Amino acid sequence: MKTISVKELTDLVVTILEKSGVGAADARLTADVLVTTDSWGVATHGTKLLRGYGRRLRAGGLNPKGVPTIIAEGPSWALIDGNIALGMVTSVFATKTAIAKAKTTGIAIANVRNSCHFGAAGFYAHLAAQEKMICIAVANDTPSVAAPGSKGPVFGSNPFAFAAPGGAHPPVMLDMSTAVVAGGKVWQSVASGKPIPEGWLVDQEGQSTTDGTLYPDKAALLPMGGFKGYGLAIMIDVLSGVLSGANIRDKVGAWVYNPDTPTHHGHAFIVIDPKVISGSFESFQSGMNELIDGVKACPTVPGNGPLAMPGEHEESRRSAALKNGIPLRDDIVDTLREAAQEAGVPFPASLS
Amino acid sequence: MKTISVKELTDLVVTILEKSGVGAADARLTADVLVTTDSWGVATHGTKLLRGYGRRLRAGGLNPKGVPTIIAEGPSWALIDGNIALGMVTSVFATKTAIAKAKTTGIAIANVRNSCHFGAAGFYAHLAAQEKMICIAVANDTPSVAAPGSKGPVFGSNPFAFAAPGGAHPPVMLDMSTAVVAGGKVWQSVASGKPIPEGWLVDQEGQSTTDGTLYPDKAALLPMGGFKGYGLAIMIDVLSGVLSGANIRDKVGAWVYNPDTPTHHGHAFIVIDPKVISGSFESFQSGMNELIDGVKACPTVPGNGPLAMPGEHEESRRSAALKNGIPLRDDIVDTLREAAQEAGVPFPASLS
Numbered sequence: 218m219k220t221i222s223v224k225e226l227t228d229l230v231v232t233i234l235e236k237s238g239v240g241a242a243d244a245r246l247t248a249d250v251l252v253t254t255d256s257w258g259v260a261t262h263g264t265k266l267l268r269g270y271g272r273r274l275r276a277g278g279l280n281p282k283g284v285p286t287i288i289a290e291g292p293s294w295a296l297i298d299g300n301i302a303l304g305m306v307t308s309v310f311a312t313k314t315a316i317a318k319a320k321t322t323g324i325a326i327a328n329v330r331n332s333c334h335f336g337a338a339g340f341y342a343h344l345a346a347q348e349k350m351i352c353i354a355v356a357n358d359t360p361s362v363a364a365p366g367s368k369g370p371v372f373g374s375n376p377f378a379f380a381a382p383g384g385a386h387p388p389v390m391l392d393m394s395t396a397v398v399a400g401g402k403v404w405q406s407v408a409s410g411k412p413i414p415e416g417w418l419v420d421q422e423g424q425s426t427t428d429g430t431l432y433p434d435k436a437a438l439l440p441m442g443g444f445k446g447y448g449l450a451i452m453i454d455v456l457s458g459v460l461s462g463a464n465i466r467d468k469v470g471a472w473v474y475n476p477d478t479p480t481h482h483g484h485a486f487i488v489i490d491p492k493v494i495s496g497s498f499e500s501f502q503s504g505m506n507e508l509i510d511g512v513k514a515c516p517t518v519p520g521n522g523p524l525a526m527p528g529e530h531e532e533s534r535r536s537a538a539l540k541n542g543i544p545l546r547d548d549i550v551d552t553l554r555e556a557a558q559e560a561g562v563p564f565p566a567s568l569s
Numbered sequence: 570m571k572t573i574s575v576k577e578l579t580d581l582v583v584t585i586l587e588k589s590g591v592g593a594a595d596a597r598l599t600a601d602v603l604v605t606t607d608s609w610g611v612a613t614h615g616t617k618l619l620r621g622y623g624r625r626l627r628a629g630g631l632n633p634k635g636v637p638t639i640i641a642e643g644p645s646w647a648l649i650d651g652n653i654a655l656g657m658v659t660s661v662f663a664t665k666t667a668i669a670k671a672k673t674t675g676i677a678i679a680n681v682r683n684s685c686h687f688g689a690a691g692f693y694a695h696l697a698a699q700e701k702m703i704c705i706a707v708a709n710d711t712p713s714v715a716a717p718g719s720k721g722p723v724f725g726s727n728p729f730a731f732a733a734p735g736g737a738h739p740p741v742m743l744d745m746s747t748a749v750v751a752g753g754k755v756w757q758s759v760a761s762g763k764p765i766p767e768g769w770l771v772d773q774e775g776q777s778t779t780d781g782t783l784y785p786d787k788a789a790l791l792p793m794g795g796f797k798g799y800g801l802a803i804m805i806d807v808l809s810g811v812l813s814g815a816n817i818r819d820k821v822g823a824w825v826y827n828p829d830t831p832t833h834h835g836h837a838f839i840v841i842d843p844k845v846i847s848g849s850f851e852s853f854q855s856g857m858n859e860l861i862d863g864v865k866a867c868p869t870v871p872g873n874g875p876l877a878m879p880g881e882h883e884e885s886r887r888s889a890a891l892k893n894g895i896p897l898r899d900d901i902v903d904t905l906r907e908a909a910q911e912a913g914v915p916f917p918a919s920l921s
Contacts, residue, residue, distance in 0.1 A: 293645045294675035294846055323646035324678045324839070328846055351807065364864070366873040371864060379804040381811075389807065391800035423870035442793045448743035448879040451860075452731040455703065455741065459733075459856035460846055466863050487676070487839065494646055494680055494812055504811035508803075511818050512716070512723060518775035521718040527800040 219550050220542040221567045227252045229557065229565055230264055236560040237274040238281030243306045250305040254337045255545070256538035257531035259392070261401030262337035265549045268556035269473050270303065270334075275560075276476035279303055279333055285310045293322045296461065297329045301479045304335030308354075308484055312341040315488035316348050323493035328461035329484040334358070334472040339392030341486060342380035343528070346388035349498055351489040354378040355453040356482060357463065359471040362396040363437040364447045368423045370437040372450035372466060374400050375457075380528065382491070382498075384505035390528030395450040396438035403432045408548040433471075457483040571902050572894040573919050579604045581909065581917055582616055588912040589626040590633030595658045602657040606689045607897070608890035609883035611744070613753030614689040617901045620908035621825050622655065622686075627912075628828035631655055631685055637662045645674040648813065649681045653831045656687030660706075660836055664693040667840035668700050675845035680813035681836040686710070686824040691744025693838060694732035695880070698740035701850055703841040706730040707805040708834060709815065711823040714748045715789040716799045720775045722789040724802035724818060726752050727809075732880070734843070734850075736857035742880030747802040748790040755784045760900040785823075809835040 221229075230248035235241065247270075255263030273279040283302030287295050295314045299307035311327035318325035335341070338354045345352030358373025374396035381389045394400075397417055406413055406429055413429040418436045420426040426436055440446030458465035463483025470480030491501035513523045538544075545553070550568050557564045573581075582600035587593065599622075607615030625631040635654030639647050647666045651659035663679035670677035687693070690706045697704030710725025726748035733741045746752075750769055758765055758781055765781040770788045772778040778788055792798030810817035815835025822832030843853035865875045890896075897905070902920050909916045 289848065291675050291845065293677075296846055322674065323643050324676055325645075326676045326841060326846070351812070364867065364876050366869050367876055368868040368870055371867050371876065379800070381804075381807050389803060391797075391804060393794075393797045393800065397794070441797055442745075442749070444879070445743075445745045445793055448731070448745065451741060451864075451879060452733075452743060454860060455733050455857070456841075459853060459860055460703070460841070460843055462847060462852070462856070465856065465860055489678060489808075489812070491812055493643065494648055494678070495814060496641065500814070501811060504814070504817065505807070508806060508811055508817055512803075515716065515723050516720040517718050518720055524716050524719055524723065527796070527803060 218544050218546060219568050220544050221565065222542045223252055223256055223539055225565055225567060226255065226264065226543055229553070229562070230267055232562050233267060233271055233556055233560045234274070236562050237271045239274060239303065240282065243303065246309055247303050247305040250309070250336050250340050252543070253535070254340060255543050256535040258534040259337055259531065260546060260549060261399050261405060265552050266334070266336060268552050268559065271556050271560050272476040273333070273472070278476045278478050278480065287314065293318055293325045295327045297327055299329055299332035301331055301333070304333040304482060307332045308335040308341050308486070309344065311484065312344055312352065312354070312486050312488070315486045316345055316350055319350060319488040319490045324487070324489045327486045328457070330461045330463035330481070331479070332463070332482045332484055333480050334482060335484060337392055338376040338378035339380065339390050342378040342392070343388055343390045345488050346380035346382050346390065349382050349492065351381045351491055352379070353487040354484070355457050356484040357454045357458040357465060357469055358482065359469045359480070360467050361400050361433050361438055362440050362450060363419050363423065364440065365443050366423070369421060372447070372454060373469065374438060375450040375453035377449060377453060382502060382505060383509060383526070384502040386505070386509045386526065387532040388528055389526050390531065393441070395441055395446045395453065397441050397446070398438065400433060400438060403429050403438070409546070456485040461485060570896050570898060571920050572896050573917065574894045575604055575608055575891055577917055577919060578607065578616060578895055581905070581914070582619060584914050585619060585623055585908055585912045586626070588914050589623045591626060591655065592634065595655065598661055599655050599657040602661070602688050602692050604895070605887070606692060607895050608887040610886040611689055611883065612898060612901060613751055613757060617904055618686070618688060620904050620911065623908050623912050624828040625685070625824070630828045630830050630832065639666070645670055645677045647679045649679055651681055651684035653683055653685070656685040656834060659684045660687040660693050660838070661696065663836065664696050664704065664706070664838050664840070667838045668697055668702055671702060671840040671842045676839070676841045679838045681809070682813045682815035682833065683831070684815070684834045684836055685832050686834060687836060689744055690728040690730035691732065691742050694730040694744070695740055695742045697840050698732035698734050698742065701734050701844065703733045703843055704731070705839040706836070707809050708836040709806045709810040709817060709821055710834065711821045711832070712819050713752050713785050713790055714792050714802060715771050715775065716792065717795050718775070721773060724799070724806060725821065726790060727802040727805035729801060729805060734854060734857060735861060735878070736854040738857070738861045738878065739884040740880060741878050742883065747793055747798045747805065749793050749798065750790065752785060752790060755781050755790070761898070808837040813837060
């Protein structure tokens with residue numbers, strides 16, 4: 218385990234991205250997404266991903282100078298072409314587009330095609346919540362998750378995120394995979410030598426397995442809650458893929474492979490302005506306080522403190538990280554070192 | 570088990586509702602919701618609920634002549650007061666309101682306060698899908714579901730439904746509880762003498778129990794997928810409760826108790842017009858065909874046929890029910906008989 222300050226890690230990511238051809242503003246934005254995610258303690262979706270993104274940027278599967286554009290729009294919707302830019306760049310653009318429209322019309326949707334992996338879905342929902350908005354953010358991905366009864370993967374682990382302003386509390390932020398766990402957690406367990414629990418994976422015959430090294434080529438994740446996770450994954454491929462005109466299901470590229478080939482992921486961002494619908498932002502905030510204070514007052518089993526709201530642990534880890542730096546596991550430090558080496562960027566002493 | 574035709578069951582429901590003070594059109598609409606749900610094979614949310622609704626209508630907890638009204642609206646949103654009308658009446662009104670707005674602006678949301686239990690969330694999402702729309706339908710409910718680590722219920726089983734037109738196939742329709750199972754399934758297991766599986770319920774100390782008779786007073790359901798189901802339930806209370814200005818969490822009345830007291834449930838219906846966003850309905854339908862045909866072609870474990878899309882089993886059961894009648898379990902027939910007796914309506918010979 219190594220610890221690095223938010224600023225130093227951000228500068229490292231910016232430098233690696235710039236050396237890979239990304240302009241200064243987009244590099245800064247992408248670094249903010251990845252380092253914020255690390256500071257939340259969501260190591261599966263933070264700077265660990267940078268090595269893969271860097272390879273894609275240099276091999277042509279991502280266009281470092283790509284600029285997302287609006288193909289078509291109305292007062293409450295926008296259809297956006299990611300033009301093979303970094304998924305983070307396109308997703309921040311799409312979220313901000315939906316926020317601006319929702320401020321006028323109460324609700325808006327931004328649909329994205331020709332994008333790539335976008336990191337943590339929760340970042341975009343949280344971004345909207347910081348702008349006093351409610352947001353649902355979803356993305357499709359290449360299949361890695363079985364359906365109940367299938368012999369192989371059928372849908373991606375298609376993430377679903379929701380965030381809302383939290384009144385006097387931090388924003389509520391739910392960020393979940395529709396698989397029983399995110400694929401990154403299997404890799405993390407394999408990397409750290411931990412066994413895979415029963416109920417995470419099925420092999421190519423559709424039988425349960427605890428061998429994490431089979432994933433993703435010879436094993437598939439199970440969907441969360443069986444038919445429910447399978448159903449949510451379908452919903453997400455409809456909203457982010459079919460509706461956006463993005464690639465869907467097995468046509469979505471696996472972003473960690475074939476770095477020279479665009480993946481054509483799709484996303485969708487639904488943003489609601491509570492001020493418009495509740496009449497005033499204050500009345501919405503007062504309802505959020507009632508909700509969260511009520512949850513906090515619920516009795517818990519001995520040894521547990523008050524119930525945590527989704528996003529609360531991430532918020533406290535971020536506060537600690539801003540003060541004391543971000544703790545990074547050794548395997549993530551190794552990945553970052555390779556990302557720096559491959560881009561020809563010196564590696565910071567604090568991580569060496 | 571008894572079998573009754575869709576028409577005969579519909580007529581029975583209409584008569585019971587009319588005798589309870591409901592006008593002809595609202596009685597017909599409500600009967601359509603409940604009988605369609607039964608014809609889908611979703612017995613937990615069909616005419617089984619009529620006895621309770623009838624008691625509320627006659628005791629004053631529902632206003633049989635209640636008419637939902639729009640309190641405030643914009644081109645893409647409407648805030649609706651249910652005025653204590655039947656939840657089905659208000660929810661069909663709200664869904665149709667959102668459909669009309671989405672046809673113009675691409676996406677719309679209808680938020681509902683002062684409503685009651687609305688039956689199966691999937692009905693409203695499916696209604697929109699039949700109108701060539703995509704829909705998410707959610708509702709809050711009185712707490713019956715524990716949070717991870719809580720000693721009692723914290724949120725309702727807050728349903729989540731999604732539907733979309735299915736191209737050449739029937740609409741895709743997902744209707745799920747954010748509890749590990751719907752509370753109705755516990756009652757159904759108790760009524761039919763089946764044991765409750767481990768993992769459904771926790772007792773008042775937050776410990777696992779298989780005693781279904783403890784539910785709901787002395788046991789709570791577990792959330793689907795632990796923290797994920799808990800997070801989704803929070804999202805649903807935000808969208809349907811806080812945003813709508815409806816009651817939230819433990820302030821929502823238990824609709825099966827205190828029939829003289831309104832419950833003040835909240836709902837939210839988000840409707841998207843794929844024609845607006847995809848450019849043409851045909852291009853969206855062609856994407857849905859690609860999605861569903863692709864799923865159908867996925868290999869399955871021996872003994873399984875092709876994978877089912879959500880809503881597919883419901884659709885085939887409905888086709889069979891329209892031909893051969895709806896099979897009703899004995900305990901549901903008993904409930905219906907009581908509903909008829911209490912309303913002073915003769916019971917059909919086919920169910921006697």
